[in-house]
Amino acid sequence: MSTTPLCDHVSQIPSEILSEIFLSSIDDPMDDPRDVEHTIYRPLIISHISRYCRDVALSTPRLWSRLFLPISSSISYHGHNIQAQTEIAEAWLARSASCPLQLHISWAEKSTATSHPVLDSIIRHSIRWSRVSLYLPPTAFSSLTPIKGNLPLLQDLSLGCNDLTLTSVSGNPYTTFHLAPELRSFECIDISPFQFLLPYNQITSLPLCCLSIPECLELQNRCTHLSSAMFILGLGGTTLDLFRPISSPSMRQAVFTTSHRSTFVDLNPLLQHCTYPNLSSFQLSNFKVSPAPDLPGFLSRAPLLTTLDIQKVTLSDRNLLDCIRETPNLMVLRVVEEMERWRNSILFSEDVLHAMTFPSSHPESHQASGNALLPNLQHINLSLIHTSAAAFLSMVESRSFDPTFHGPDDNVNEGVSMLRSIELDVQHWSESSVGIWTRTLTGSDSAACIDGIGVEERLERLRDRGLDINVDVKKRNSQLSL
Template sequence: MASLFAPHLGTNYCPTDEEASHIKSFLVEPGLRLRRLDDKIAELQNELDKLAAERESLVVYIDGHKALISPLRRLPLDIVQEIFLACIPTHRNCVMSASEAPVLLGRVCSSWRAIALSTPRLWSRLHIVEPQRVYGSDLTLCEAKAAQRFAATKTWLSRSGNCPLSISLLCRPGETQFAVTMPSATPLFLQALIPFAARWQHIDFTLSPAAVYSILPLMESDVPLLQSVKLQYDNPFTPHRVDLGNFRMLRGSRISSFCGVGNEIVGESLPLQWHQLTLLEMTTAGPWQTSLTSERVLEILRQCAELRTCKVSVNDRLETMIPSLPHVEVKSLHTLELHCEVLESTVSRLLHRLSLPELRNFTLSGHVHFTQDPPSLASCFASWSRLESVDISSDSFAKYSLLTSLQSLPDTVRQLKIRDTADRSLPGAVPLTTALDDSALAILTPTDGLPPQCPNLESLDLEACIAISDEAILRFIVGRMSDPSGTRLKRVNVDLNRLMTLDILPSIQPFIDAGLDVSIAHFAPYKVQFSPWQGLADAPWDPESPTPWRYAA
């Protein structure tokens, strides 16, 4: 439709009064046509709505009949139960939540609910959390929540039939300033659990020392199915002592796994059947808290012929004499974690007296007290011919001993983690000495066509290091990824407690594109703020402003 004012459309042109009158007259016919089109569209839309409603009714009708012949409805009950069981978490116990199985399964339909309630194995695993009480919270509400969970616990376990039970109980931290006005509900939950002790198979209890006494009277005959026990203090620094020497429940004939975490909960006179253990953990919040010495650990390991995993805290500080310790062989041990006080003594007196032909994973950390020669793991690494994973603290060694230890790593090592936890007053502050520097990384880097140490290395973690340069990291990655004789890296994670000196990302981008997983974090300086909104509650967030601590390259 031609218009005299077409050249002015979309501009800021202002028509005169005569032109405005002409425009109004001109738009009469287009306006009438527009109304006719709107009426037609409304008529057609009404027809479409009727057809859509009819279609929806037919869909519901057809789907309802199709549901009757759904293959899922025709599945045998045992198959449906197996599908339900496959929905249960395998890495932990089930929680009291409608967002996951088994509770979620009972919320789908009445048929599924009936199946879920009639399948005891769905209810044989349970994680219980005592409601936390915090200052200022409604005490009545907290008590009501605890009572609700107590009732839910009894109901849950009543559905488990005669199945062996796996139970984890996390109690509220005790011995707080609110303990008198806000009493713990732990006895309530233990009251619900103890009657089912005959079906305990795996238990993981985090309790206060006082609550531990509630289960001490249990005998081995009371827990005939018990296979694994984990006892942990809710407050690892509590001075309260618990004597587990008469904890007869631990003498169970099926117990193959024991974890004791906390001060004095790992007493030396535990009445365990040591010869049948496959997993043993006796650790404390700090190695200085334990009374286990190298001599006692060797004596325990001598009795654990079937042990496969061992994690212990060792304290040799109080030893004034060096006894004549025996050499012990643990043929099946594949994972060993040592957290030591007086690491030098532990290495020389414990590790050098252990024969571990099947060791695959090794972790060592501790407080260093060098009185003679700094500890070296060279002879140990050389004898562990199947070692695959190593996790050590660089400040547990002098520089020379760390280098000799790394040079002795067997070719089987695939994962290596070194933590540089030397004391620093601030992030970025250089310690007086550190063993972890470019020379340590150079041992793992191919040079002049010579193969590096650990030719099968796939994963490297360097944590909180400060003396390793960006150039050394670049040489390591390029050398490893370009070395035709060795295994290509899959993962590199470096936490550099200093500023960036060289951006290596462009140089290693081709390797990242090829699948290498790289994470390099630097200490980031505080960015000066020039925002005119500073100090206001509704100040906009600046995504370009890094945190004052770290950023990832």
């Protein structure tokens, strides 16, 4: 390792400060293959800058306590053969000393192997497992048996499988993770959560679970303290005879979605049986079978809901209005259209915009009526199709009150929240429609002009009031931005 002027300057930095600088360089989420760089290549590069840097790096165990490592049973994979993969794992385990471990081991190739040298290495350090993701062939899960009862620090667990046959339970469930006193978060990818026996009453978070609707109900029945969950619902999976109502008072955030293989799942049975009285955020995405029969009723049983996110769901504008009427406390609304339906339908139509438009800019009128839609709305994210700027701007202006306005009792906008931000995507399918919207948004459309004030000036006036507005006019495969 040669000494350069830069290295001379680095050697002037106290080791404690340099150690923190090194740690900040790898402080990235471990959620994609690029983390090979964060957890392997960066520490290696740092330790080869100079002898001083190497000494500091090797005396910083936390620098080596995170490992994102693709493995394989083939001769070479991701540039490393089995021996190299094992040497990397052993080096990181040794250099991390007694630090809690964050591990992401991904065995992406299909294999019938029952074990791997890298798995054998990390198993010997299971008492230090803290956050662990294991994506393995189905035959390899049995090799994890030695860690049972040796997981005192495990908090977050993610399990995945590269063989879709394990989306349903096969044989007796593994009891490997049943004794994990600190486990709070569990996710399963392309594998049934019931393939493993877990301490369900401890789990508060399900970041991602692929399962059927009966399994979703059963999992909620077992996880009695669940506060956040993302359920990726499919047509298959284990058939469980459980369709009794599920009430989850601890649930605060929920996402119901599907994979690209199962967009025709009928969500209504799940909506009908689930009640989340303290739910604050709900996202629904990628459903081609309309949830309209049961969605408004589901939302009505979530009186504290403040964020509603609907993306690519088969609904009509009337269905959307029914949902909005059941969510009076919303502060955040996001609506993204279903792409395949854009040519023939409009979800966030002008009728919806008119229904959301306050008849007066004075807040006391809405307090008196008590029936204004979404009086607390602060943030909107919409995709609009062939909807006029006039209807949109009128709705926004009716909700963007002058902050200097005082009611009769000198209460400033009491009971009604002024809009704070708007993200608007205007979608089109032809050059002509893009041109129409572009002209409209630049102020030449007479319907969008009031007392000679065009669209641009109306937008600027709203921005002057503190409203953050971003409008994009898009054509499929091209984009025009304001």
